Amino acid sequence: MKFKIISVLLLLAWSPLLRAQIDLAPKPIDSLLPNAKEIVRVERIKIRLNSNTEGIYSYRKVVTVLNNNSTANTIYIGYDPETPISQLRANLYDKNNQLLRKIKKEEFEDYAAVDGFSIYQDSRVKVLNLNHTDFPFTVEWEYEQKLKGITLALLPDWDIQRYGTAVELGELSVEVPLNTQLHHRSVNIQLNPVVNALKDGYQQYLWKVRDLKAVKEEPYSPHYEQVLPQVQLAINSFQIASYSGSMSSWKEFGRFMASLYQGRDELPLELKNELNTVLNGAKNNAEKVERLYRYMQGKMRYVSVQLGIGGWQPFTAEYVHRNKYGDCKALTNFMKALLNYANIKAYPVAIQNTDEAPRVFDENFVNDPGFNHVVLYVPSEKIWLECTSTNYPINYLGESNSDRQVLLLNEEGGQLLRTPVLSSKENREYWRAEFRIDAEGKVENSARADFYGANHELYRALKESLAAKERKEWLEENLHLALESLDSLQVNYQKDRAEASLSFKAALSRMGSRSGKRWFVPFNPLNPLTKAPAKAENRLQRVVNRKAYVQESDLSFTLPAGYKVESLPFSDKKLESPFGQYEVKVEQLGDKILVKRRLQIEAVNLPATEYTAFSNFYREVAKWDGTKMVLVSDK
Structure with missing residues (x-):
């Protein structure tokens, strides 16, 4: 499954871009050069939440690219129909900050942001490859983007630095109505916001950093969020379509996610009759789980469709039965429905599927968890099921799902769990x-x-x-x-x-x-x-x-x-x-x-x-x- 979580830089100008020379010091501060691949000269982010259903995310960035190891000469901007982009502009400057060329909006290539399994997905990405190698050079870009739906619910974090990135000046401004509660925390940096009351009934939270030296990437390091400075954000409540949710706790967020599965597990009569045959003679619940899992594996295939709230909400079990396919959340919901018919309680579990070090959650703070997959857990039998695989053995999740924090989705409230470890005894x-x-x-x-x-x-x-x-x-x-x-x-x-x-x-x-x-x-x-x-x-x-x-x-x-x-x-x-x-x-x-x-x-x-x-x-x-x-x- 691919959640529609878009990790993007969303940009707005605080000053005009189309000029012959950028207003910067002639060169970066010398103390910022060690270990740096690029230096962020200016980064300004502004988030303004109009309500719990929509907002505006604005961004402007000026970065000096020092060498070929930098990835800053390629710009990626994700969007979908609910989060369109406007005011997109960019400029390229030489080592003396003189304008080389104005970059037109049309120079950004536009791609469907789909994976190899998806038959349709409305996420897209704009990409600009500068292909400029006369180092150092400076690129400046800006645009504005709507916040709505899942992108609003999971407010983007401020990744202040990447590995090899030094920062001269960075600024994050978040403006919310006075009746909106903003959750925030600083990670790997001592940084508190200045809070200002605005005249239009909004409250502003303002974070600033200056002269941060580059952090060198080291082999066998923890997840980057345990190393690099970041400001994490979450709003107390949000609305997506007809669904209300909260990021106040993992319990509340899990409750919201579980509500998206409500009423989507009804099975047609002909399938129930078929399941009676599958279950006939099963001696216990463990055998029932295995029989139904094998039934699902033999009948269904993984195909993803991601549209709107469908990035989080599964197709109905009846849809999966009729079409013989689904993405991870749809197949998990289908398997959950099969087990429910056998009077066996099971729960969807949101997870970050990755071969790299997974994120580490703070039990007391909820923000974008990076979930991109769903599996199923049967508590009574302590059985985990990877429902997208047609051939995995029962109770085997695979290496990319092992030993990580996950969120069990329950209408009574979410619960943080940990998936089984694959030790040297198993591997x-x-x-x-x-x-x-x-x-x-x-x-x-x-x-x-x-x-x-x-x-x-x-x-x-x-x-x-x-x-x-x-x-x-x-x-x-x-x-x-x-x-x-x-x-x-x-x-x-x-x-x-x-x-x-x-x-x-x-x-x-x-x-x-x-x-x-x-x-x-x-x-x-x-x-x-x-x-x-x-x-x-x-x-x-x-x-x-x-x-x-x-x-x-x-x-x-x-x-x-x-x-x-x-x-x-x-x-x-x-x-x-x-x-x-x-x-x-x-x-x-x-x-x-x-x-x-x-x-x-x-x-x-x-x-x-x-x-x-x-x-x-x-x-x-x-x-x-x-x-x-x-x-x-x-x-």
């Missing part, structure tokens, strides 16, 4: 492989691998989504082997468990490298750890690694005729740390070299002072994974 892979090396350097290889938890998802997708030829092509490109041919390829998964398997036979053109009489053969050619966290002096941010997993392998190398072992890298090696464990054993039995390897990576959230030790552990693993056994010719 495993086990490889068995033989490498038979001949004297010419070619290798016959046979391998089998079993994958579990998050590690299995790729292979389930390969089996389900790609034809056999495409699967083979993908593996040929992604295996760490010098393939001449790939044969007897099998990819399978277990329907009822988070497990998958891969097996193949391969002919390799080479193994390692040769120099004179010596042959250098890697002891772990299948899945070596090759990338370690970059070194970082004066680390500032906490160290966060979210994925835990275990890799195990049993490998056998048959020596080529005429060669013997000159040296092995080690007989055994063991590393232990809070970040993970690594163990490898190498031994020779006749003409075979046997390698047993085990790598366990732990999920961590550590102080910045631990980063060097964290990085060093990975570097040690990469070093030992990269070592080679040395064979020597007896000729």
Whole structure:
């Protein structure tokens, strides 16, 4: 599902744009240059709420782009029929702040903001690519946009800085009627608004910042909202179509979201008759849940339609039954209706589906939560259901939904929960492989691998989504082997468990490298750890690694005729740390070299002072994974 949450810069001029020279200091303040990719010279945002149904969001920005690492030379503006754009203008200036050209509104390209699953969506985006590389240069732009519907309910936050962005002057002004309660908080910065009573019956909240140095992005950092300064906003009450809602608490927001599902779970008679057959003989509720989940998976497909409040409100269960498709919220509502028919209570759960670090919620402050997906929770059985998947096992949400805060939607009030963690115990892979090396350097290889938890998802997708030829092509490109041919390829998964398997036979053109009489053969050619966290002096941010997993392998190398072992890298090696464990054993039995390897990576959230030790552990693993056994010719 894609909620219609539009993250945009919405702009209004406080001064005319169309001029030959911009009114700025000749160059940015020198103290703002370190770590900066761009410097915001001026940013002014103004929000004026006319009522709890509509408002105006205005924005003006002047930014000096310092180098090619900046993304500020591309402008994105999202909109839809309820939030049209007006007064759109832009100018481009050289390093001396002299006007290079006036940018016409027509130069902004206009795209439908749809995903690959949507058949129709009314969100759009205007994009301007400046394609200017004579650094430094300055771009100035402004426009105005209506706030209405979901965009009003989820007031845009003020992201004061991005990574690599310094700020000379920033200002946020929010004007609300005196009877409107504005919720706000500052994050990662000590910043309080000046509150002014305006003559027209409005109250103004005004925030200002000056001379903020750029924040350097660091590897393995927390979610950016735990690092970068921000002002978060929410209004106490809002109105979308005929639905009233509140952002005063998660309980109230969850109650509003649940109200959008009311009356949309009625099932037609012919479906009820079909469900009677599906449920016949089920011994308990857990079995009923599984039968109905499998029924839904076999009948429905994921297709998204996002229009107006439909970004939050699902299609009716009858619509999904008749058309055999729906987006995540519609399929979740359909599954909820099936369970309700079986007298099993289940609740939609709003979630942020992402492979990156998810947002961390403040239990006492509600703002745009970034929800973009919905799953289903069955409390009585403690079962989670990913309703958009046609092949996931029951009670498996997938890595991009695991271990994050979510909002259970209940007409009696929302509730913050946390989805299950996928630990190293669940996320495993086990490889068995033989490498038979001949004297010419070619290798016959046979391998089998079993994958579990998050590690299995790729292979389930390969089996389900790609034809056999495409699967083979993908593996040929992604295996760490010098393939001449790939044969007897099998990819399978277990329907009822988070497990998958891969097996193949391969002919390799080479193994390692040769120099004179010596042959250098890697002891772990299948899945070596090759990338370690970059070194970082004066680390500032906490160290966060979210994925835990275990890799195990049993490998056998048959020596080529005429060669013997000159040296092995080690007989055994063991590393232990809070970040993970690594163990490898190498031994020779006749003409075979046997390698047993085990790598366990732990999920961590550590102080910045631990980063060097964290990085060093990975570097040690990469070093030992990269070592080679040395064979020597007896000729």
